[in-house]
Amino acid sequence: MSQKKVRVRFAPSPTGGLHLGGVRTVLFNYLFARHHGGEFVLRIEDTDQTRFVEGAEEYILECLRWCGLEADEGPHKGGPYAPYRQSERKALYRQYGEQLVNAGFAYYAFDTPEELEAMREVEKARGNHSPQYNHAVRKIMRNSLTLEAAEVKTLLDKGTPHVIRIKMPENEEVSFTDMIRGEVSFQTNTVDDKVLLKADGMPTYHLAVVVDDYLMKITHAFRGEEWLPSAPVHILLWKYLGWETDMPQWAHLPLILKPDGNGKLSKRDGDRLGFPVYAMNWLDPKTNELTKGFRENGFLPEAFVNMLAMLGWNPGSEQEIFSIEELVQAFSIERVHKGGAKFDYDKAKWFNHQYIVKKDDATLAKLFQPVLTEKGLAPEETYVAKVTGLVKERCHFINEIWDHGFFFFVRPDKYDVDAVKPKWTPEKQAFFESWITVIEALPDFTFVSLEESFKQLATEKGIKPGELQLPFRIMLCGGKFGPPVFVIAETLGKEETIERIKLALAIFA
RNA sequence: GCCGCGUUGGUCAAGCGGUUAAGACGCCUCCCUUUCACGGAGGAAUGACGGGUUCGAUUCCCGUACGCGGUACCA
Structure with a gap:
């Protein structure tokens, strides 16, 4: 066992509002770091410039602040491994891509989007359901494996657009131990030659995540289950880059599912079923579409966080109400459930109710104040607090103080x-x-x-x-x-x- | 299609080879309260299916089914 200091990271891409599941990933990272006396870093994965959304990063920061789950390092406060935005680290990645090419673990590919599309068409016509750029296909494409060395050099010298792809080995098994799922293994034949460095010079997630996890000395990497299929690419990259002994331990978190039917919970489900999915209100700058948040819906951050903690994790005891300190104390990644959990809004409401009842009247009254102000009312603070104390037992949300106590004001x-x-x-x-x-x-x-x-x-x-x-x-x-x-x-x-x-x-x- | 992961009440879930299979949310009944809520006491409701292994499987193994995820120069 190494005695390395625990370092974890939450690495969102700033493309929109922060989903429940994202907050839970933050939570688990945070709890794990605190439990082990480690550090929690926030890294912005903005390598896809076409998906950049104005304000998304600030929004994420604000969410973490509201939840009380702030990172120790990140773009907002810097740190020893700055910068924490991948777009600002762009120059870093290419050398690793080239190191991989030189070592024979990756190669340059010059195929144009049209050529790629043509290849897929041909493959589909042959009955290939989802064509991959893999060990067989790469032999017939235009890359540094099929082209003469001199031609590759010319192409490169001329600045021909190209990507760097990983060269997946044939007939190998890649396996690793997931902290939640145990041993997981893949056949390399079924994984394609993922692009590592894009034509615009930006790395893809695959390259960036391993380079940055290495450089930032991340010891434990938690992410959603949707990443499991690309884990073999990452494992191999750690090995090919010669960093195998520094590879973090992985944990793939179960998904949060929609309450009815099946599938990942999406903001659409929230609209449809009438509950928030994002942590806070999110106004899409492009479409002007507003997606409701837990915060604006009258949730207390402690309740929101507590509820999230119990979604996929449990302490093995009967305790359900936990302060953040208690969560830090009790948390262990091994007790995270493997299966996805359907989100239950009624249970979320129950948690909020528990916290409202517990909370002191004056604080609650302050949170309720905006509702009064909006109605043009300005009663004395002590009076509002008194009323709050009288009605909070029957409230699931802050705003409901009005529904249950309006007659104290009008x-x-x-x-x-x-x-x-x-x-x-x-x-x-x-x-x-x-x-x-x-x-x-x-x-x-x-x-x-x-x-x-x-x-x-x-x-x-x-x-x-x-x-x-x-x-x-x-x-x-x-x-x-x-x-x-x-x-x-x-x-x-x-x-x-x-x-x-x-x-x-x-x-x- | 292929690959991976998963599957205990309606939902969250405990359990880690021998249990009357916890607990919570929700639901129902009753009590408290001549409102509602809180609180209290009860109740209905659970190991996908088929094979093994074993004296004994919810628990271990293998199939099947189902669900989900992935299958991009997106993360």
Whole structure:
């Protein structure tokens, strides 16, 4: 066992919003690094210039910040292995491609896109379902393996567009031990000669990921399961570049699947089923299309992170609610489940509810403030906090504080009269009229004294207090909801309570 | 098609050769509350299929099925 310091990396390509699954990959990286006292680096894999999206990198950074999963090194703060954007490391890669060519592990290929297309057509016509540029095909294409050395030199000297491809060996088995799946192996014959360096001089993911993981001294590489099929290319590259002993340990994370049916969860599913898929709102600068995020939907980052941790990983105990510190403590990559997990929004809501209930009222009130502001309301902070404390038990989201407590801020604009009228009597009307005078004179306006006087007067008038409580609730809230009535009254205060009783009495009569 | 990975209730999942096959979400019933929620007590519901190996398979092996992923000068 080497004693190398653990270094992991999250390497997104900045092409859009950050998906749930991406955040989970970040999380697992982060937890693993912290658990082992290692470092977590953020590397931007922007080698495909045609897919560059304005603002995507900033968005990713902001997501990590919101989730509390910030990287120790990255384009935002530099570090000993800067730069952390592959586009800024462009000059680095070519030498490794050439080293590979010189060692006979790779070759120059001059085929034009048209020639490639023609080859595929021919292959398809021959019944080849998905033509590959492989050990057989490379023998009939235009590359440094088939061309005369002198011609290759001329072509190169003239600056002819070309790529560098890996030369996959024939009849070999490549295997490695995945931290989650155990031994995984591939036959090299089934893998094609992947492009390593593109005609524009940029490396492909395949080259860049191994060069940068090596240069950045990455010890453990976690990525989605969709990368498993190209693992043999990467393994071979580590070997061919002579870095085999420094190769990181791999772990291919299971996918997050859509709740209904099968397949990878996509933002489309979110739109379709009515829940967010991205961490935060993402506005596509090209299409102007807005994709909803967990943050804007009223999720607390701790809840979001906790929920994600339990999707594909479990501690082996019955504990489900974990602070980030507890996660760091408990996390182990071996306990990551192999199979994909269907995303369950109801469970996500449950997690958020747990955290809302736990969170202190003042903080919650602050997060809720924007909703109030948007409605043109500006109640006192302490009042908002008090209300929040009263209703949070029934909220799954921050925004729901309004749904469950709006009547603390505005008078009801409609009443559930159907719940009152059928059983309304002049006696009940009289009860409330006289109770107003009773509470007006109350020395203290607390839910205890309110309830006492309410029940006492009801008994005096020969009405069961229970029959009066629902009408009273509707007077204050407009409907059958909310915290205990007398607590509502106390919170509203004497004046407002009396006013609402009078207003409602006029309607009930 | 080919290659790879996977498969325990509706969902997340524990288990690592002998269990009444945990727990959570959701659902249902009841209690609490003359609102709703929280809380509490119950309930229904699970090892894809077929072969082995074994005294004994959810657990190990092999097939099959199904699902997913990959099969680009995208990551």
